[in-house]
Each structure stands twice: as structure tokens, then as C-alpha cells.
Amino acid sequence: MSTAPDSQPAAQPAPVLGARGPAGRRRATAGLLIGAVLVGLVVLTALVSFVWTPYDPLQVDSTARLLGPSGEHLLGTDKFGRDTVSQLMLGARTTLFVGFIAVGLAAVVGIPLGVFASMSTSWLGAAVMRANDLLLAFPALLLAIMFGAVFGASTLTAMVAIGIATIPAFARIARSGALQVLSTEYVLAARAAGRRRVGIAVRHVLPNISGLLIVQASVSFAIAVLAEAALSFLGFGTRPPTPSWGRMLQESQEFLYLTPRLALVPGIAIAVAVLGFNLLGDGLRDRFDPKLEDR
């Protein structure tokens, strides 16, 4: 609801008085690379889990409860004797699935709204952004808990809630990007040539703000991964027995005295995924907008 300055300082263009020496550029590229590798690792894990996991991740084995790491179970087993590596692999799938749907939903709704608001000269455009600001007062987790209370907790309600809560981020970035594009001379020329507003939006605005949007998608993905983990941790996300990193953490809590490893493994997985998407987003921002210092 901040009216005065832009609430996303990251989007402010910085002056380029030799802002970034070769060292800065190298660091930015390194960040992009590390991010891509970490994200690639999570994606690969999820893909492999479709065709192979060391054990059936749902297979309960009462003779193999809370085992330590060994040749048979690389990261040990949980309280039901389920293999931790296999659970982790399926958890990657859940994380990515929730992220994709949530970010996809936010992009599909938020981008057209933002572009519309930038082009609209009537009160409707302003109304869209006001509604957008209002939605910002409902954080993803709060929405998801409300959805859970009303519709029952599930992966679907979590995804939809995270997605809806992410809409304002996309609408804002699309609007501010579109406003810049709309002030350029080629848009003026297109308008003079009689191209309609929808045509301008599709031909000129969208291609030119796609970089911004990809960066936003990557950052939003990181936030969605965090939200899904927190929700599953609270019991508002993915239902058992489907493995999820957040629930693995929650189940580990009663064994902190015995086997803290059970908390560490999904914890590291969450951190790796979030770090990966954040670094990827930052690195891409540098690539798409070389005017910006690495932030």
C-alpha cells in the first residue's frame, strides 16, 4: 500500500558510473552459474524420481526404523522405516509441482492485469492496482491457512493460495515494465500506424518485459518453495503419505534428541532449492538488465 516511492527498490535503475568492474561481473556470472546448477540439481532429482528411487518411498519397514546412514540407506530411514533418499527425491517433485502451478497461476493472472493497468486510461486501471495493493495485505501463508480452514488442507489449496498471493508481484512488475515500454518511440509509431492496444501489448510490450518477468518468476519460485515447506510443516500443505520436505521437517521434530539428521536433510534440500532460484533470479536480472548492479 506504499504510495510514495517504488516498494521494490530492486527495480530502481542505478546510474552506471563504472558501477561494475570486471570483478562484479565475474561474481554475477558465478552467481548465475551456481543458481543454475542448484536449480538443475533439484529438477534432475525430481525427474529421476519418476523412473527410479532407491526404495519405494512409501514402503513402511518396521525392522528398519530410524536407521543411520549406511550403504543400504544412504541417508538412513525415518520413524516408519521409509528410505530418506527416496522421500527426498519425491519431495523435490512436490516442491517443483507446487512452485510451477503457483507461479504459473500468478503469472497468467498478474501479467495481463499489470499490462492492462498500464494502458488503461479509465478508473478501471487504477482500481486494478488498488485491489492489487489490498491483496498484498494477505501474505501467502495467511491465505493458505484461510483456504485450509474453509476448503480443507491439500496440495491444491496450498498451490492456489500461494499463487493468488503472488499475483500482486507480477502485476506490479508487469505494470512498471509496461509503462516504460509504452513511453518509447516505437510504441508511439505503432500507435500512429493505427495498431490497436491489444496488438501493441502483444507485439511490443510483452516481448520487451519478458526479461523482467522471467526474473520475477525465478524469485517468486523461491518464495513459493518456502511457502510450501512452511505450509506442509504446519499441516496445511501436502497430505500424507505424499512426501514433502516441509512435512519431513515436521515429522523430524519429535526425534531431534535421537536423530537431528532427519531435520537436517530436508532442511538442506529446502535451502538449496531456495538459494538456487534466488541466485538464478539475481543472475538473470544482471543478464537482462546490465544497467543494474548485482544485488
Added chain:
Amino acid sequence: MLVQVLRRLAVFVLSLVAASVLVFAFMAVLPGDPAQIALGVSATPESVAATRAAFGTDRPLVVQYAGWVSGLPVGDFGSSYVSRTAIGPQILDRVQVTLWLVLCATALALVLALPLGVLAAARHRSASGAVVSGVSQLGIAVPSFLAGILLVTVFAVRLGVLPSGGWVPPAQNPGEFVRHLVLPVVALGVVQAAVLTRYVRSAVLDVLREDYVRTARAKGLGPLRALARHGFRNAAIPVVTVLALQVATLLIGAVVVERVFVIPGLGSLLLDGTANRDLLLVQGVVMVLVVAVLLVNLLVDLLYTVIDPRLRAG
């Protein structure tokens, strides 16, 4: 100036009304009759009708909304359909606990992030700046509930120096109060500090490149003096903005952290209410959280005009 403040206040009030309508409407779409649920399936139609009248759920939705919303300003959130007790006092009790958490965590985040962010900006070409940036990037990737679990593992389970959870009111035993507060506040505050450090860094970097800082340097001020005299006020605006956005994150982070540390705050009340399908209670807590977020945004917008005199004119 006055017109601006009044306009901002009007927006705030309108947002409050819109948010209350949203929250109420959302909870009202739920299928099922609270009276029927409270009495169970074996209840007679007469007793259900009587309970419905007692709850007031036999009235039209608009009347129910008006009744609910008119009580909010005086802290009357209605009576729970499940426990049949007043909700307002429960929320008031829990708000105090959550406020301690959020305020201490914010203070910790500021104390850590301001010097670290300035350091990272001032030394952004050297190793120490890069280390601060890297560590803050790592910190952002660790959610506060995970940090909480790790802290419990180390300080409560391994070392046994701090309690793993629970809550002692400050009036009852100040020493124990602080001991119980340390881990949850660190879990919340350090993660927030990581996020904030990045914004402080980029805000200070922007300012460092401004002409007026270069002029100040040229006149012979050292880098820190130049920054202190001319830079901080200008860097403050984006930082305050992010801090305000973070309060929302902190409030909701507190919900999760309260669960980790078994703290009887607003978050626990919300989650218990959800588990018991106590919808009026959920509705009340959600409203309190949303009002808190809107209120912080209002304060920040008013604060801008204090920080930056240029914004007073417009």
C-alpha cells in the same frame, strides 16, 4: 501536507473495510451450518433453530457482517461457536505474546542488518563485502522455522543451555521470560536480517554513486562521514519500505515459529482455531493480522514525509 495525510488515512480506512468484507465473505462461503456442527447430527430441528438464533446465524449475511464489523473497533470479535467463549479477550492475550516476538525480532534484524549492509556496500569490491553478501544470500534461503529447529537442536538438545520451547510471561519471571524468548527471536530476526542486509547494501550502493556524495568526498570528507552526513537519509527510504513489507513476513513467520517453539501467541491461536474449525475465531485472528499489515503500511507512508521533505510538497 495535511491533505496528503488525510487522503492517505482515507485510503487506509477504505482498505480496512474492503479487507473486512473479503475476510467475512470468504468465511461465509463455507458449506455447513455452525449450529448444526456445534450440536452434532442427532440434534432436533428445534434445538438447531434455537442455537442458530443464539449464534445469530439465522440473520441475513449483510446483517451478520454489520454486527461483526461494528464490534471490531472496540475489540468485540463475537463469541466462538465452538468454545462458546468471547474471542476478543483471547486475541488480546495472544497479541501481547506475538508482539514481543515480532518487535524483538525486528530490533535484532535492524541491529544486525544496518551495519552489515553498510559494510557490504562500502566494501563491495573487497572480500569482506562479498562475504557479507554471500552469507546474507544463504540466510535468505533458510526459512525461520528451519532456523528455529536447527537452533533447538544445537542450543536446547546438544548444549542444553536454553529451553527448547514454551513461554513465561515477563511479569511472572523476567529471567525465564528472556531465556524462553532468545531462540525464537534469533530464528525470526536473523533470517529477516539477511533479507534486510541485501536491501541496505543496494540502497547504500545507490547513494554512494550519487553526485552529492562524490562532491562531499571531493570536499575532503571521509567515506563514512560523507555517508553519515548525506547518504543515510537518502538510503533510508527503500530500507524503510522493505522493513514495512517485512513486518508482514515477520507476523506470518511468527505463526510458524510459534508452532516450532510451542509459544501461545496469535499464530497458535489461529492454527488451533483452524484445527477445531472455529471459524469465527479464525476470522478474527486473520482480521487482526491483516489490520496490522495495513497499519504498518500506513505508518511507513507517513514516515516517508518525515524522512524526505521533498515528498511533503506533492
